[in-house]
Amino acid sequence: MSTATDAESHAVHEHPPHLAHHFDTEEQQFEADVQGMWLFLATEILLFAGLFCAYAVYRAHHPEIFYHAYKQHYLSVFWGSVNTALLLVSSFTIAAAVWCAQHNYQKWLVWMLVATLALGSGFLVVKYIEYSHKIHSGLLWGTGFNPQKHGHGHDDEHNDAHDEAHAATAHADEHEGDDALHDEPADAGASADTSAEDQLQWVYEPGGTGPRGLLEPGSAIELSEDEQVRNVQTFFGIYFLMTGLHGLHVIAGLLAITWLLVKALKGHFTAAYFTPVPIVGLYWHVVDLVWIYLFPLLYLIH
């Protein structure tokens, strides 16, 4: 796109404050910023593509794992729906924030950003509730998968399971290879289910030496013969990877919106210059877009 103003009149033009020296018009700069952000969002979509592909491959070839996980009600549809609603509304509020910025309603802009922050944080709180429930019930990935009967009969260890929850949650959130956790990966999983010591703990052997790559079904809970589904840990491997990576992106989004809020409070955004608001808005919408697909795929497998 070439500049419309010819060379001579440009020189005489007084340079608007927020226009970078290498751009000619504000329109050009805004469109460049939007296109640049969209390209970055394309990479975010492709980053999640890897996880959606892993989900598709393992659901296509081992559907019984996913139906078993649904039938056992490992994931609560209620909390999933609440999260979806939270993100949708937060998507609306940030779109409204863009509208307010464009119309110079600076007060409303601040309120909309605060609302988005609140809804986003609500999403994370619900995620925390879900994760601690998973960890408490021993529904973890890999060798950590040792489901106990849910709820009743386990109040006594509730406290230490709770402490484990923090360790495991931190683990789940920073599973992106924070090598600080490198030294005792298996313990975080194993110690989470203190009541499982007596059960036969399938010792994870590296390489194919495991029994043909098959993990024992959840031995702790009474399963009918046909429900003896093996390798259910794959479901939770994918669940924690997808929701964990998505959770990280929600946190990054909240930080960006907080930065917007601080600038908005300082009155940096006027009708003439408000570009950061739609840019962060676009990022937040993609985070919501990914959840729109995650929710039915993980929670509604009927």
Next chain:
Amino acid sequence: MNTLLARLLAQTNIDWPPVAPEDGTFWLPPQASTQAPQTDLAFYFIYWVSVFFFILIVFLMTVFVFRYRRRVEGEGPRVNVTHNTPLELVWTTIPLILVVVMFYMGFRGFMDLMNPPADAMDVYVLGQKWNWNFTYPNGHQDTELHVPVDTNVRLILESQDVIHSFYVPAFRIKRDAVPGRYNKIWFKATKPGEYLALCAEYCGTQHSDMLARVVVHEPGMFEKWLADASDPFKTRSYAEVGQLVVTKRCGGCHSIDGSANVGPTFKDLFGSEVKHTDGATVLVDEEYVRKSIINPQAEIVAGYDPVMPTFKGQLKDREITAIIEYLKQLAGMTSTLSDVGRETEEAAPAADAAASQPTETEKDSE
């Protein structure tokens, strides 16, 4: 061409059969299987097409460089044509046709390779860190692949730890042994002789030593070899069988003459005291040798890496007993089981009793 090849591929005395013995061509090893002619046909078709285009390009380039060289700085071009769409279409369609033919030649050979005939003899190939283990239809396990000539052989590949790749250059076959699944490939050897099988997928420290001897037998000789190999005790004493098994399976990491290697040397090992990484010193007796073969990772001798794979399920009890006898011989002790296959006194552990009656051995090898 072959003399140049000979000088390039200098022959030195090696115990492994040469990957590329004399009678290959300049580019390719000898054709020793039905797959080889098809692969070589595709190879040489692509080769001559490439040579033609390469010489065309380089010739044109050199001619242009000298004919149109710039005599004085700033001189303009002799000709000023900038595009010619018909010419572009010509040098798009011609390569397109050629490459489709190349695809078809490669496709034909591959389809043949990927569909093993039904009557093929099945051999299970187990790749593990740094050696191959072949299981023959009658249950005999060996570190060498022996096949009859002109017979379809189907290899069912699996791996015990990481990805390996079974590659016999002379047969033009290669297939990965992936842990967690079976991969199949087949061949029909056409020329009796000894060939080399290599590991082509990187698998660690001794990836380059993960070799296997492939022996193609004359018609009728294979059955004789298999019978002998399945029951070595019939014609050999325990110590001799032990030597056979040790050279085949343990020679890669354990030397028998005292020289250093990946694992401790077997010379004078039996009956001596060894210190483990956890500080405990243990007498090397029959029980210790048996335990080290079945579950080596439990106790590692100090100063050595824990890389020994388990041989559980690959060595029968009699073979382990044979190894023990051979170790005794290496340590200068007289072997109590040196008589050949006859009734022996109860010196050997109980598990071995069942194996001593000759009639047992047939059932055992089922």
Next chain:
Amino acid sequence: MAEQATHGSHQHDDVGHHVPLWLLAAVLLVLLVLTFITVGSVWWIDLGHTGNLLMAMIIATIKGTLVALYFMHLRYDKPIIAIILIAALFFVALFTIVALIDTGQYQPDITDYRAVDPDARSAPLLQLQQ
């Protein structure tokens, strides 16, 4: 793809398109209703496993397009932006479909391997028939 932005240059032109607030609210409402339908379908509608998955994906795609078109101003932006999104989704689909086809084709090799009892391996096992 050449989009020559020819427009008069004027001081303080307002950049970007204004999506009316009521339209945003309407889109939110539709999104919430669609979510309600998706969740509700778990109990009311049953089209079999693949049918339910297909329906859930269609609804999710509708919601996704709504968010992209109105919340992300895709409808009012230049076509290059839509091309970027569609290209990304195309390559996601390409990657997933090829991985699915390939894993589908060689899945028998894995199930055969898992069907074989490891302890029986020492005996000449020919459980693998074909």
Next chain:
Amino acid sequence: MATIPADYSAAPPARDNYLTHGRGILSWLCTLDHKRIGVMYLVSILAAFLLGGIFAILIRTELLTPEKTIMGADTYNQFFTLHGAIMTFLVIIPGIPAALGNFVLPIMLGAKDLAFPRINLLSYYLWVAGALFSVLAIVMGSVDTGWTFYIPYATDTTMGGVIPVLMGVFVLGFSSIFTGLNFIVTIHKMRPPGMGWFELPLFLWALYATAVIQILATPVIGITGLLLIAERVGQFGIFHPGLGGDPVLYQHFFWFYSHPAVYIMILPAMGVISEIISIFSRKHIFGYHFIAFSSIAIAMFGFIVWGHHMFVSGQSTLISVIFSLLTYSVSIPSAVKVFNWLATMYGGSISLRAPMLYALAFIFIFGIGGLTGLFLGALATDVHLHDTYFVVAHFHYVMMGSTLIAMIAGIHHWWPKMVGRMYNEAAAFIAWVFVFVGMNLTFFPQFIMGAHGMPRRYYNYPPEFENLHQMSTWGSYLMAVGFVIIAAYLLHSLFAGRTAPANPWGGATLEWRCASPPPHDNYPVTPTAGDPYDFSDLKYNPQTGDYESDRGPAAS
């Protein structure tokens, strides 16, 4: 060689330019000027190239004899892994786009800078972070998995360096994404008046196609790295067979990025060669549209062929056949480009200056590299040749021989513009001979070894390949000498080189219309672009050694 005017003054360029614009280390480390970021990238990439090259020389020395020559098996495995990882992720993927592209693209567009200067600096610091992670990996116990990190070896190896290298790859991925993102938006939004899509120089078409691949492919190596780290740290069991995972699925993930990545490497090289061939033949490029569209075609076809790396890995027969057919689609655009370059040289006025020498070497070596790819595309021959030295020779001919040689050609081509100095032509010719002969002597014997069944990554190889390995090692020493000579005379030219005129080669693209080295803001007034390959208005002035345009003074 062409006659060179004698009366050049050796005085340094007096005017204020981007090198003298700011003083001190901070003016460099916090610069937003694309030219300085380009120079910093160039220096860093050449340093990483030196490190990777040292590993290469050590590997080749080890292979002089079959048994142990100078190092043990584990050290050898670590060295070829580090050689592979450093050369691909740190040198050759960012190579031409980040070092030369950053410097040249804005000037070629007559723009003052890239669309997002801050993101450009972030991209450089992400590259530095990636390099530090690689060094950290070496310190933390190194890595011996091969640059492909195949599972389950990458998850089971006890080497401590695997996770830092993977984090390095993740970070370098985003550095590559931000470079690509910057280029796409700049080419879309900041073209000068008079430059539509079909007046765009071919180097920019190549960078545009490369940027599209960088945006669409790099995230997948990002998620693959994350999953591999998760597999190692938390035993997630997505790829690990011991936990019900599928290692061949990992290979799909890895190669979905890594094959397009080889086109990220070769496309900018083709762009540089298109520029050089046209300028040094003083003839309009032949088949501009076909070369431009073949760049885009290579970018697109590059995404549908990754399966040819997995023909023997247990990939299904159906998908292998499809991938083999599609693989051949990629060879056609490359062939079209080579033929068009030859047609450009036909009837031109060819001057054998250093850039042109390397461009001719490129055509020769890329000819062999491209054609040997045909062997690996056919299914039957790939079964025999896969994971042998034939593959090693093929990708070194295409990466080392083509992309590296094109990068050297690009450095020689834009050296006067970057530093305002000319280098010694005679030394350049000598170095060219060393590099060209050394490269062929190193890698051609490997084709013969590979076809005879010599597998890759062998520390202790069958003894019959000893002579061929020794030829290859001597070739690598020759090449190393060649690179040392290049470094010598280029550094020498910094201090004692003749002052470079604005347009020493007579190029018609915009970057030759601004001064050498260009001022901080490139152009006081945005120039109007014309046909990038129309040399008719450029007359050579023997006194100044400059090509002056009779359409008015150069906009310096």
